[in-house]
Amino acid sequence: MTARDVNREARAVVRATKLNKKTWILKMVSSQPKYDLIREVGRGSYGVVYEAVIRKTSTRVAVKKIRCHAPENVELALREFWALSSIQSQHPNVIHLEECILQKDGMVQRMSHGSSSSLYLQLVETSLKGEIVFDPRSAYYLWFVMDFCDGGDMNEYLLSRKPSRKTNTSFMLQLGSALAFLHKNQIIHRDLKPDNILISQTRMDASNLEPTLKVADFGLSKVCSTSGLNPEEPVNVNKCFLSTACGTDFYMAPEVWEGHYTAKADIFALGIIIWAMLERITIVDTETKKELLGSYVKQGTEIVPVGEALLENPKMELLIPVKKKSMNARMKQLIKEMLAANPQDRPDAFELELRLVQIAFKDTNWDT
The missing domain is CATH 1.10.510.10 (Transferase(Phosphotransferase) domain 1)
Structure with missing residues (x-):
């Protein structure tokens, strides 16, 4: 995938404004941008990870973007969400999930465990059935906001x-x-x-x-x-x-x-x-x-x-x-x-x- 493809995909997923050559605004909510995406730090078949900052506090975070275009991607994403959201307290040696955002096309919502949201339930049904149950023409994404780790693996x-x-x-x-x-x-x-x-x-x-x-x-x-x-x-x-x-x-x-x-x-x-x-x-x-x-x-x-x-x-x-x-x-x-x-x-x-x-x-x- 070329840099042009990455930028085009990012624009389709978030409302982005170019700040400089390596910075975009990730608009998680409809009112004010919450995170600034700084740079891509990792990519795999499962998703893309960005270094980002919280605008209000300038705290660095990692933002993982997962495209829910296949049942296996949905299942992996939901397993990660269910595990991290089930933890009631934080541990210094376990990655912390700050929040998870579910997006369908231009509509976004914060995802919560056990939610009755139709978008969330469609993802759960997709995972259970092993086949896409929502309109495949729509772009579904999950955004995980987590601790940023600067030392690699x-x-x-x-x-x-x-x-x-x-x-x-x-x-x-x-x-x-x-x-x-x-x-x-x-x-x-x-x-x-x-x-x-x-x-x-x-x-x-x-x-x-x-x-x-x-x-x-x-x-x-x-x-x-x-x-x-x-x-x-x-x-x-x-x-x-x-x-x-x-x-x-x-x-x-x-x-x-x-x-x-x-x-x-x-x-x-x-x-x-x-x-x-x-x-x-x-x-x-x-x-x-x-x-x-x-x-x-x-x-x-x-x-x-x-x-x-x-x-x-x-x-x-x-x-x-x-x-x-x-x-x-x-x-x-x-x-x-x-x-x-x-x-x-x-x-x-x-x-x-x-x-x-x-x-x-x-x-x-x-x-x-």
């Missing part, structure tokens, strides 16, 4: 720097805290990977000058609803079984490949991430040729996702560490448990958070 940040024990420790603690928070809020992420973990350098902790991580991209997430005899009792995500095999191959647990899994699949994915981070194990994306943090098993000349290898051979002993000469015994044991073939042998997110804290603060001389 976890891959870009770590692989452009020398390994640091301090950074590794900080990142592990933040990720453990984020996952415990999500599972407490009945959210299974289902696509945890370094690409989906963003870095905010503007929010560095003054005490250690390490950046803040933000778990993002909830398009494949699942919010586990209440069920059973007592609907008031919080759902245990480790007893909420899912059957849709989804995620990214190198981070998928063995049971996900089979299509019968719980939130323990998130524990496995985080185990892959932490292992890869500590040893700087990388894979290369075959399409983009981008180097990514990710662990794997070698079978002859091929590299195989750990989860797929464990599905074929549950008794396989993982070689940890695989690159370094040694690893702290408690860290090594925790990673092995996180990557256990049997999900029941993995810690849950709350035990994991506690054990990461114990490793970080009790074993002050651990080597990573």
